[in-house]
Amino acid sequence: MWPGEGPEPAEGPGEEGNTPEPRWKLRSECHARQFFEAALELRGQGQLVDMTVMAGTQWYQAHGVVLAAVSAFFCQRLVCGAAGEVDVSPLATPRGWEAVLDFAYTGAFTAMPGTAGELVAAAQALGAPRVVEICRRMGDGLEGPEGRSPDEEQWETLQGMEELFRAGVGCDLALTTEGETFRAHRVALSCGCEYFRAMFCSGMREARQGADPLPTLMAPTDLRLLLPFAYSGTVAGSWAELLGAAETALQYQASGLLALCLEALQRALSPARSLDLLAFARAYDLRSLGTAAQAYALANFDGVARCPGFPALPLAELLALLGSDELYVASEVEAFEAALRWLDADRTCRLPHAEAILARVRFSLMGTWELRRVRAADLLAPPGRLYQLLVAAVADEGPCRVRTPAAALVICGGEGLAPSLATRRPTRELWFAHRFRSGVGLVKQVEWRRLGQFPDGPRFRHAAAVLGNMLYVLGGKHYYGVRDTLATAFRPCSPLPAPLCGHAACTLDGAIYVSGGCDGSSECRTWLLRLCPGGPSAQLAPMLEERAGHIMEALGERLYVAGGLRWHDGGYTDQLACEVYSPGPDAWVRLSPLPQAHVGGASAVLQGELYVLGGYSQETYRDTHLVHAYQPAQGRWLMLGTLPQACADLRACVLLLPPALRGDPACLMPPHGTRQPLAPPHRMGTLPPTEWGTPLSPTWDKNPASDIPL
Numbered sequence: 001m002w003p004g005e006g007p008e009p010a011e012g013p014g015e016e017g018n019t020p021e022p023r024w025k026l027r028s029e030c031h032a033r034q035f036f037e038a039a040l041e042l043r044g045q046g047q048l049v050d051m052t053v054m055a056g057t058q059w060y061q062a063h064g065v066v067l068a069a070v071s072a073f074f075c076q077r078l079v080c081g082a083a084g085e086v087d088v089s090p091l092a093t094p095r096g097w098e099a100v101l102d103f104a105y106t107g108a109f110t111a112m113p114g115t116a117g118e119l120v121a122a123a124q125a126l127g128a129p130r131v132v133e134i135c136r137r138m139g140d141g142l143e144g145p146e147g148r149s150p151d152e153e154q155w156e157t158l159q160g161m162e163e164l165f166r167a168g169v170g171c172d173l174a175l176t177t178e179g180e181t182f183r184a185h186r187v188a189l190s191c192g193c194e195y196f197r198a199m200f201c202s203g204m205r206e207a208r209q210g211a212d213p214l215p216t217l218m219a220p221t222d223l224r225l226l227l228p229f230a231y232s233g234t235v236a237g238s239w240a241e242l243l244g245a246a247e248t249a250l251q252y253q254a255s256g257l258l259a260l261c262l263e264a265l266q267r268a269l270s271p272a273r274s275l276d277l278l279a280f281a282r283a284y285d286l287r288s289l290g291t292a293a294q295a296y297a298l299a300n301f302d303g304v305a306r307c308p309g310f311p312a313l314p315l316a317e318l319l320a321l322l323g324s325d326e327l328y329v330a331s332e333v334e335a336f337e338a339a340l341r342w343l344d345a346d347r348t349c350r351l352p353h354a355e356a357i358l359a360r361v362r363f364s365l366m367g368t369w370e371l372r373r374v375r376a377a378d379l380l381a382p383p384g385r386l387y388q389l390l391v392a393a394v395a396d397e398g399p400c401r402v403r404t405p406a407a408a409l410v411i412c413g414g415e416g417l418a419p420s421l422a423t424r425r426p427t428r429e430l431w432f433a434h435r436f437r438s439g440v441g442l443v444k445q446v447e448w449r450r451l452g453q454f455p456d457g458p459r460f461r462h463a464a465a466v467l468g469n470m471l472y473v474l475g476g477k478h479y480y481g482v483r484d485t486l487a488t489a490f491r492p493c494s495p496l497p498a499p500l501c502g503h504a505a506c507t508l509d510g511a512i513y514v515s516g517g518c519d520g521s522s523e524c525r526t527w528l529l530r531l532c533p534g535g536p537s538a539q540l541a542p543m544l545e546e547r548a549g550h551i552m553e554a555l556g557e558r559l560y561v562a563g564g565l566r567w568h569d570g571g572y573t574d575q576l577a578c579e580v581y582s583p584g585p586d587a588w589v590r591l592s593p594l595p596q597a598h599v600g601g602a603s604a605v606l607q608g609e610l611y612v613l614g615g616y617s618q619e620t621y622r623d624t625h626l627v628h629a630y631q632p633a634q635g636r637w638l639m640l641g642t643l644p645q646a647c648a649d650l651r652a653c654v655l656l657l658p659p660a661l662r663g664d665p666a667c668l669m670p671p672h673g674t675r676q677p678l679a680p681p682h683r684m685g686t687l688p689p690t691e692w693g694t695p696l697s698p699t700w701d702k703n704p705a706s707d708i709p710l
Contacts, residue, residue: 021238024268028260031192031233032154038191039066040105047201048187050172054087055097062101063187065170069160070104072127078170088126096122103131107153130156161188162231174213175223181213182223184230192230195252222248229257239268243280250284262289269296271303275310278317298326299405299607305338311345315353318342322360328405328607332365336374343379354379354386363393365402402434408657409433409606410451411613411643414650415460416623426458426479431644432657446627446641460649502548508559508583515561516547524548524567528559528581541586545577551603553610556632558582560591560610563598565618574599574618578630595637596626602652608632611640616648623648 042048042063049061051074064083067074077086088097099119102109109131116135123131130153148156164170164185171183189196216223225248229235235245235257242261249258265277266289274296281290297304298321304310313321321327322335329335339357343350366374371394374380380387412430417423430451457478503517503525512531518524524546530538543561550564559581566575574597579588594612601615601624610630616623623646629638 021240023236023238024242024264025234025236026242026260026264028233028256031256032158033151034256035158035191035230035233036105036107036154038197039063039187042187042190042201043105045201048190050083052085053097053101054085055089055092056094058094060097060101062104063185065161065164065185065187066104066157067101068164068170069157070128070130071100074126075164075169076127078164083170091125092122093118095119097126099123100126100128100131103128103134103153104157107150107157158231158233161185162228165227165231175216175218176213177216177218177223178220180220182220182227184227189227189230192233192256193226193252193254195254196226196230198253218252222252226252226254226257229254233260235260239265239273243276246280247284262286265289266292269293271297271300272307272309274300274304275307275313278313282314282317294320295326295406297321298324299328299407301327301329301338302334305334305341310338311342313342315350315357319356319360322357325401325403326405327403329403331370332362332403333370333373336361336363336377340377340379355389358386358389359393361393362401362403363390366394404434404657405607406656407606407654409604409611409613409652410655411602411647411650411652413454413459414602414614414647415458416614416645416647426460426477427647427650428454428458430454432655446643448644502550502565504550504552504561504564506552506554506559508554508557513552513554513559515543515552515559516550516564518548524565524572524575540583541581541588543581544579544588544590545575547575547577549599549615550575551598551601551612553603553605555605555608555610560630560632562591562603562610562612562630563594563601563615565599572618591630592635592637595628595639596624598624598626598628600648602650604652604654606654611652613652614643614647614650622646 043061046061049063051062051064051067053060053062064074064078068078069075073088073091077083092100095115096119099109100123116138120132120135123129123135165188168183171185173184173186173189175182175184186196186200190200191197218226225235225245233256235242237245242264246258246261246265248254249261265273269277274293277293278290278297281287281293294317301321318339322339327335336358339361343354343357363371363374374390380390410430410432413427415424415426418425430453431448432451434447434449460477503514505512505514507513510532514529514531515527516525525548526542526544526546528540528543530540546566547561547564548566550561552559552561554560560578561581562578564575565572567573576593576597578591578593580591581588597617597619598612598615599618602613604611604613610632612628612630614624614626625642625644625646627640627642629640630636631638
């Protein structure tokens with residue numbers, strides 16, 4: 001549903017003040033169906049009908065503008081202002097007329113075999129060319145036609161109504177406000193907006209208004225938004241304009257417009273926008289929207305805390321953010337500095353709340369150098385109540401929860417060196433990244449915890465996907481035998497154009513994309529394929545570089561491809577080049593290259609960044625334990641830390657871990673005296689993999705594609 005069309009250039013500064021803010025044109029894909037469902041209901045109730053049609057001996061009530069959108073005969077009557085009663089018996093049989101009538105409201109019709117000629121004659125006489133075409137495709141046997149679906153036909157009819165609206169044909173309503181007059185069709189507004197339906201169908205005086213213009217208190221800007229949406233199901237604008245459109249939709253009960261805007265607003269969140277959306281959700285008591293905005297603010301807290309609007313955050317929401325276990329901060333100092341920034345914005349009025357705010361900062365999670373930075377703040381200078389609060393928090397004998405975001409990076413299976421370094425072996429382990437931490441100097445660390453293991457032994461060169469927060473592990477190999485390849489369960493879809501291995505796949509907007517890989521001649525390919533389940537495949541613009549053993553992920557409505565192998569001078573070598581694909585223009589653009597080879601590595605998208613984990617180098621034949629992340633906003637790669645062990649041919653994904661797993665006793669910190677976790681998340685490379693973390697024992701079913709229900 002979003003975006004209907006890609007972002008368009010906008011005038012004026014963007015969020016950062018130096019780039020244009022993008023504009024979107026959005027369309028609610030269910031609008032036409034819902035529109036005509038409402039029209040059928042109104043017709044059944046005899047509401048707003050302005051056309052009475054006689055066919056044979058029977059009378060039918062209908063809405064003139066709906067009929068005019070599919071029939072030239074009724075369109076001409078609207079142009080001449082000849083609504084009311086009309087006898088179509090000389091033009092069509094009752095069965096032929098009913099076919100046109102049903103088609104006008106549903107986009108389809110049913111008929112008995114042997115009646116095609118009768119229906120065609122009626123449709124031709126009434127000037128309904130789309131009905132004529134459908135009948136001719138169906139033939140005398142009246143089997144299902146190969147053409148547009150009823151849903152597509154409804155959109156075509158709605159477009160015809162919009163053209164009549166633009167031309168002012170058949171408009172039976174005139175609204176005046178602030179010296180401007182807006183003309184439309186009552187039935188169209190009633191089907192597209194609950195506010196107008198209540199106005200015209202519930203016995204209010206507006207329903208009995210004659211031909212004179214109807215004064216309204218609605219602003220012209222609101223009418224310019226609601227009227228076109230009723231006919232088209234579309235809305236266009238920048239993020240700020242969509243927020244205003246959502247407010248208008250709430251005020252005038254336009255549920256379709258509201259749903260469209262809210263989905264778009266959530267899909268285009270940024271740190272500053274999340275604060276606006278939090279305020280909007282609070283003002284209108286939209287709890288699900290507030291939950292989504294808060295989840296984004298928790299996952300991107302560092303950027304949120306640096307926004308100009310952060311000091312205006314209400315106290316209750318600040319306390320909720322700082323007190324959440326899901327707050328994502330690289331160091332607890334970030335939480336403290338954010339609290340200090342909020343207090344300093346108005347220290348005189350906010351100082352009485354300082355104790356409640358700082359009580360939600362987890363000082364026990366800080367190291368010595370971090371506590372020194374905290375002590376340097378004049379707000380916590382001794383003596384004083386806030387300084388005593390700091391001392392009490394650090395010296396507290398009770399455990400302190402480690403902050404753990406709900407979305408966790410998970411790696412599963414793979415193949416690497418055994419602890420003896422003498423052989424290679426596959427693994428059956430699953431791990432999740434508990435925390436990303438900053439170490440001494442430029443060193444970064446990842447705290448890994450063991451999530452569980454495959455129920456049927458080790459697995460590598462497999463595929464992994466998440467659907468409905470369920471992890472599906474498909475295919476792969478248990479070991480290195482030729483006949484050891486595992487079977488997988490999959491949907492029927494179009495086959496690949498040639499045998500492939502080492503290719504990458506991901507999903508975007510309901511379609512499967514496959515890139516690169518090696519064919520039967522062992523050459524690396526550049527192609528990109530789109531497979532639609534149940535539909536034909538399509539070959540899209542090829543990549544700029546050939547590659548196999550690479551990764552591909554969908555991020556921000558685009559496909560990112562990185563790493564792998566390429567064929568050079570008679571042999572394979574590392575491919576470090578990266579590129580991004582945009583479906584709209586069907587084009588690729590180069591990105592910053594990978595800092596290090598990740599052939600056969602894993603990948604995942606977490607918090608708006610592309611993670612590449614493990615793999616090996618074809619040039620050195622060494623596995624890597626490094627974790628790199630690409631930041632699209634900055635256009636750069638960062639080294640975030642290491643895996644529990646060097647590993648290749650593994651897979652990764654992102655799962656929402658329940659609080660029972662994220663908040664287990666192993667995630668609690670001990671008293672200040674020891675400064676060690678109860679179940680230590682060790683530094684990478686210091687212990688064999690079997691000693692890492694605490695098993696969380698996920699459950700598996702017995703299907704070929706096993707899953708972890710979370």
